[in-house]
Amino acid sequence: MDTRASAAPAALPIAGANALVVGCGITGLAAALALSERGLRVTVLERDAEPATATASDAFDHWKRKGAAQVRHSHVFLGRLRNLLRDRHPELLRALIDAGARELRMLDTPPQTMRGLVAEPGDDDLVILGCRRTTLEWVIRRYVLARPNVTLLGGATVVGLATEPGDPPRVTGLRITQQDAERVLPADLVVDASGRQSQAPKWLAEAGARPPEEKTEPSGIVYYTRFYRLLPGAEEPKLDGHPGAADYNWIKYAIFPADDRTFSITLAASLAFPEMKVLARPDAFEIVASALPAVARWVDPARAEPIGDPAHPVQAMGGLINRLRRYVDERGPLALGLFVLGDAAYCTNPLYGRGCAQGFVHAELLAAALERHGRDYRAVALDVDAGARRDIEPFYRASLAADREAQRKAERRVPRGLRATLATRFFEDGVGVAVRCDPVVYRAFVRMMNMLETPEQAFSEPRVLLRALWVMLRGKRRNAACALPPPPDRDAVLAACAALPAR
Ligand SMILES: Cc1cc2nc3c(=O)[nH]c(=O)nc-3n(C[C@H](O)[C@H](O)[C@H](O)COP(=O)(O)OP(=O)(O)OC[C@H]3O[C@@H](n4cnc5c(N)ncnc54)[C@H](O)[C@@H]3O)c2cc1C
Structure with missing residues (x-):
């Protein structure tokens, strides 16, 4: 150039x-x-x-x-943005907090399977804004x-x-x-x-x-979102070991605590499962949300009520590239x-x-x-x-790599070639497990997710690589204790949706 x-x-x-x-x-x-x-x-x-x-x-x-x-x-607004506001525009950050935005400290809610996570310098940067x-x-x-x-x-x-x-x-x-x-x-x-x-x-x-x-490149998913408000006197539920976000391949979910006693739930469905389009229906959305143990406690009608545009109670968005x-x-x-x-x-x-x-x-x-x-x-x-x-x-590049991998899994394609097979194994059985149980890998992951370090910076650090490798090598039996809680049965959930009266 x-x-x-x-x-x-x-x-x-x-x-x-x-x-x-x-x-x-x-x-x-x-x-x-x-x-x-x-x-x-x-x-x-x-x-x-x-x-x-x-x-x-x-x-x-x-x-x-x-x-x-x-x-x-x-x-959700990542640590990189919140820190930029904190350092360059503290009055703006104050105005957001006064309007109800919440500073959510990510290390306060690690996976329940995490052991040995202690505070370190720099942890104050790992705060997202929820509103x-x-x-x-x-x-x-x-x-x-x-x-x-x-x-x-x-x-x-x-x-x-x-x-x-x-x-x-x-x-x-x-x-x-x-x-x-x-x-x-x-x-x-x-x-x-x-x-x-x-x-x-x-x-x-x-x-x-x-x-x-x-x-x-397509992201390979469709987004379905519904907003709720806590009922008077109700409190947000504790996660009690259930992750606030998880990817079960056929369904991904995330819970977003927000301002003014509101929160939202997003269910993202892979394009490989067109039957999941049913999520655009509020009754089907509630069936799937209630089948996910972490989400069920939030959307419980005794705790919260849906809010938002009555004409579009579930917001659906495709074309995500x-x-x-x-x-x-x-x-x-x-x-x-x-x-x-x-x-x-x-x-x-x-x-x-x-x-x-x-x-x-x-x-x-x-x-x-x-x-x-x-x-x-x-x-x-x-x-x-x-x-x-x-x-x-x-x-x-990280988004592309993660989306390609998610699509490969959703379509049940096996990785091609030795290099791709080894890389997949390292990410699934090493990094993917270690983020749930190893504090060094978890912190590196959280720093990367918050855009405080690039994926290359976070995961090329020798001690992060070695810990992920050690977790991979200790074997699936030992790692079973760090697994995500099991997903609901997809066929049963879809059957319940199919049994809904036609609209
Ligand atoms: C479903 C979904 C969920 C998302 N979740 C998150 C999240 O959790 N966290 C996050 O950080 N990001 C998230 N994003 C991404 C985020 O919304 C976008 O990155 C962000 O809005 C980009 O801001 P922007 O100002 O570049 O574009 P936009 O917010 O899209 O704003 C563009 C503006 O330009 C105006 N405009 C367009 N054309 C013209 C024209 N010709 N003349 C005059 N005005 C024009 C539009 O009206 C609009 O106001 C999400 C995106 C989607 C689709």
């Missing part, structure tokens, strides 16, 4: 520059926060209307969020849009780039439609944070730019002055809960690069690309 920086006057300082951000989701807000902190004037363009709600909790019931349909699915996605977004939105150099243009849809021709073209603004009128907004730089539906490849093609490299789009190739940036962040660039299986943390990390990478290189947008693009390859892509 040609890494030559372009000559002055590009390297003017960035403060005072005018940035347009496409999309007021988590990444757009993270970008507005990070750029406005560095002295840029930021205008965020969002096609969805503003939330007309007075409290974060109301946002869950009333905020129309067509542009980010996932907001009413379970979310509804609407709560998180509503609070961050209020906080960011209150900044003096951030403006929101609501009801504005971006339809293309304004560019000056060249190789590569230079982005000079955005074409937008608002109330049926089209106009051009000029900008010194543009951030695309428009999420999974990003049109950046099309916009670049219209500007005559080279196409981005793209890799897409892993996708990488790179806006820098071997010749450099595809367009000068355009930075594509968050889901628009890297989209991963939501099961791993990385998207929002990744959006914040990506936005910080951009802001730090702008601070370093000023208006030399070629150098900025190369810097952000290098940072994303270092800090984000390892997690994208």
Whole structure:
């Protein structure tokens, strides 16, 4: 790659520059926060209307969020995001906690089969935030849009780039439609944070730019989510050794404690089991949820009642992909002055809960690069690309590897070749067991899941490798004590669902 920086006057300082951000989701807000902190004037363009709600909790019931349909699915916010807020934006973290977000210490609820877990320096970083996605977004939105150099243009849809021709073209603004009128907004730089539906490849093609490299793979699952609220006087149940999340191949579940006495349950079904589509029915959802011992205690009607949109009591979402789009190739940036962040660039299986943390990390990478290189947008693009390859892509690759393995298991394919067989054995009988009983491997896993270390960093540490290997070699009989509680009988559960009256 040609890494030559372009000559002055590009390297003017960035403060005072005018940035347009496409999309007021988590990444757009993270970008507005990070750029406005560095002295840029930021205008965020969002096609969805503003939330007309007075409290974060109301946002869950009333905020129309067509542009980010996932907001009413379970979310958890990883340690990487919580620590970034703690270290850079403590007032924002305080506002989230005041709105009901909970700091959940992961090492407080290890698997019951864990032995010898004692506190270590760094454990204070292993804290996730638990709240509804609407709560998180509503609070961050209020906080960011209150900044003096951030403006929101609501009801504005971006339809293309304004560019000056060249190789590569230079982005000079955005074409937008608002109330049926089209106009051009000029900008010194543009951030695309428009999420999974990003049109950046099309916009670049219209500007005559080279196409981005793209890799897409299905995650292989469908998400089914239902929200609940604890009844007056009821308490959250203890897990008592039942994991808060587990993967039984035909069904995966996770319990998400949230704000304002709410929680949600997500059941994720492999595409290899099309009969699981029945989970979109609330009565079938309850049958399966009640058959999973850990979940049953939460959804017990004596403890909690379902909440949410009565027309869609169970939110279902398919089309969940892993996708990488790179806006820098071997010749450099595809367009000068355009930075594509968050889901628009890297989209991963939501099961791993990385998207929002990744959006914040990506936005910080951009802001730090702008601070370093000023208006030399070629150098900025190369810097952000290098940072994303270092800090984000390892997690994208981990998602792909985990999803391929889950699909292989769901389809009952045996691994091909000696290397794949040994790797599978090591992960299933070594790492997979050790995370339930060995504190060293468990802590490494939790650090990786929270994006505090890349999978390579966490699992290439010799003592982690050796402990996982030792667990594998001590044999299945000894390891049986660390196994997950057994799953419910799939055929019986499905038969109960099939016996439900037709709708
Ligand atoms: C089912 C599901 C569950 C998930 N669970 C988790 C989780 O537990 N934890 C986690 O961290 N992440 C999770 N994610 C991922 C997370 O939701 C995304 O990574 C995150 O929302 C990405 O933020 P974003 O700002 O990049 O995109 P989005 O949140 O999708 O926001 C994009 C915004 O751009 C706007 N927009 C789009 N096009 C235009 C346009 N042309 N003009 C103007 N505005 C436009 C949209 O209206 C939207 O507001 C989950 C995702 C899914 C699908």
